[in-house]
Amino acid sequence: MxxxxxxxxxxxxxxxxxxxxxxxxxxxxxxxxxxxxxxGKKAMEGVTVDLKLTNYAQEAETALTWGADLPAAGVREPEVTYYSATGGSGDLASVMLQPGEVLAEPAEGLPITAAGYADGLFHIQLCRGDASRTDNHAFLWMEDADGREFHCTGISYFTGETAGGRTDYMDFLFAVPPEELAGCTLHGNFYTAATLxxxxxxxxxxxxxxx
Incomplete structure (x- = not known):
């Protein structure tokens, strides 16, 4: 072209x-x-992410996803519900971390908004903006001091219209125990676009x- x-x-x-x-x-x-x-497509590959993983070696707050159990009586329901991008009832979906402040932004338009443990797995959450319009996405992995790579699976969620517009998130799930985080660094390939x-x-x- x-x-x-x-x-x-x-x-x-x-x-x-x-x-x-x-x-x-x-x-x-x-x-x-x-x-x-x-x-306006850009690719940033082999990036070392400036995020100290040991700062997030504890259980993290999780978000309310569609299909999950509602809060107990007397507990205020969150204002935003997140929907699985894979569809279905949500029964088989993994938990999603509650998005928070930006922890790192390895590429413009792809900030990391949460990190920590949930259901025994270490989550790194990436905010993709409205991925239906820009297709911003990434692939993450971890490396230990010897260069050994730890790969992950990913789950995708997005907000509904009640949140004021669509926002997509992906939680990357690593089967790495907390005691091994000290020797690990986070890496990724990041792909963004400017205009649809x-x-x-x-x-x-x-x-x-x-x-």
Whole structure:
């Protein structure tokens, strides 16, 4: 893809083939259309995150997720409910940490908003903003002093409209006990985008076989 700022033209390279490998039938037409463009993409890979993991070697506060048990009688229900991005009843979902203040921001638009233990696993929570519009995302891992890597699983949640707009979170879950955190550092690959442009652009062209 190329962008000509002087003319305001975007050029796409399209390669077309038939499903069975037969020659493309000539004489027909094809319409290529674009409804959304995600621009200003950035990738930061192999980043060492400035977060002292031993500061979060204790149980952390968890959030109310849809499908979970409501607070006991007399306990005020939280104003925000979080929904599992994988759908379903939520019965099989892991707990989510309660988002808080920014603990670190390894990439612009991807702050870490919580860390600590829940259900025996060490959580690192990343706020993705409205991921349905920018697709901001990351992959995290931990390394010990010998360079051994600890990989994780992730769970995704998002806020509903009652929270004033959608915000996506991902909790990364590590099976690392508290006594091993002292020798570990956090690392990640981070991917962000700046602008989502929406519209409808299309062009129709004749089909020709170039073989």
């Amino acid at each position: 190329a962008w000509d700022e002087a003319t305001g033209t975007v050029t796409f390279l399209c390669t077309v083939k038939t499903m069975d490998g037969s020659p493309i039938p000539t004489g027909g037409k094809m319409t290529f259309s674009v409804r959304q463009l995600l621009t 442009t929406e519209g409808l652009w299309q062009v129709t062209f004749p089909l020709e076989n170039t073989d």
